[in-house]
Amino acid sequence: MIRDEPHRSGSTPAFGNPTLESSSEHIMHPPENTTQEKVVRVLNEDIESLKSTLREKDELLNTAQLQLAQASKLTTLGTLGAGVAHELNNPLTIISGEAEEILYTIETGSREDAMTTISAQRIRQAADRMRLIVDHIRRCIRKDEDTPWERVDITQLVRDSLIILDSQLKNRGIAITLDLGDQLPAVWGHPVKLDSVIQNLLTNARDAFETITDQREKKVSIMTSCRAGKTIVISVRDNAAGMTDEVKARIFELFFTTKKLGDGMGLGLAMCSGYIKEHRGSIEVQSKKDEGTVFTIKLPIEKRTRANASGDN
DSSP: OOOOOOOOOOOHHHHHHHHHHEEEEEEESSHHHHHHHHHHHHHHHHHHHHHHHHHHHHHHHHHHHHHHHHHHHHHHHHHTHHHHHHHHHHHHHHHHHHHHHHHHHHTOOOOOOHHHHHHHHHHHHHHHHHHHHHHHHHHHHHHGGGGGOOEEEHHHHHHHHHHHHHHHHHHTTTTEEEETTOOOOOOOOHHHHHHOOOOOOHHHHHHHHGOOOOOOEEEEEEEEEETTTTTTEEEEEEESOOOHOOOHTTTTTTOOOOOOOOOOOSOOHHHHHHHHTTTOEEEEEEEEEEEEEEEEEEEEEEEEHHHHHOOOO
């Protein structure tokens, strides 16, 4: 006969031992803070990996943007090729003719100091003209990252942009009107980028007349002014073909172009918009089909340029 042992005071059956149960729970379920630390560590590693990937992509994007900008400038320069040759040929013809005149007077013994001086002055003027053209081309093809930001005289910038384009516009029967403000405050900017903007707008105005078949007087006007001593305004207006609302809505999109294949890459106006934004400015377009287009650029005048304009710096 089996008797139940009386329960001894202070004793606990093994299966009911709280110490063992607590130990088992500790083994099966690690502390909550340890799990959180692992999650945080993994998340931090993922975040650092994403940051590294974003930096790489950002570098690739910047490189691509620089390459596109350079391609846009070279494309613009390429369209000006014939004009460049013409502009250089004129002063070369003057230099050649005056040099031959001087040599002839020397060989025949008929040289006169006064006439020789006049010929020499004409040669120097022609050489100065060629230097202006070559310097302008060099600025056009110079890489953006190699050009520092500086105080830019917008009125002079417009005049420089016309060094090559002036004769091209006139040769196509396009009259140019300039209404440039006197002694405008300088803007703090990138001269090569701003020059590219003006040249793109002028070449677009020039090309817009290609579809015009009526006898209208072809006109392009450029205006610069200062508003309230805080903003420089540049306006480029033409009375060419204009554009529809649908085209106007997409005009600043990258690779969007209305030109036929081979005549345009759709880079120019997209780059113009990007460049102006870099200068904390704005560019707007107003256009009406068959009546013309006006581009308006607004650039802020900074304190340092205001000081410079007043002669304080």
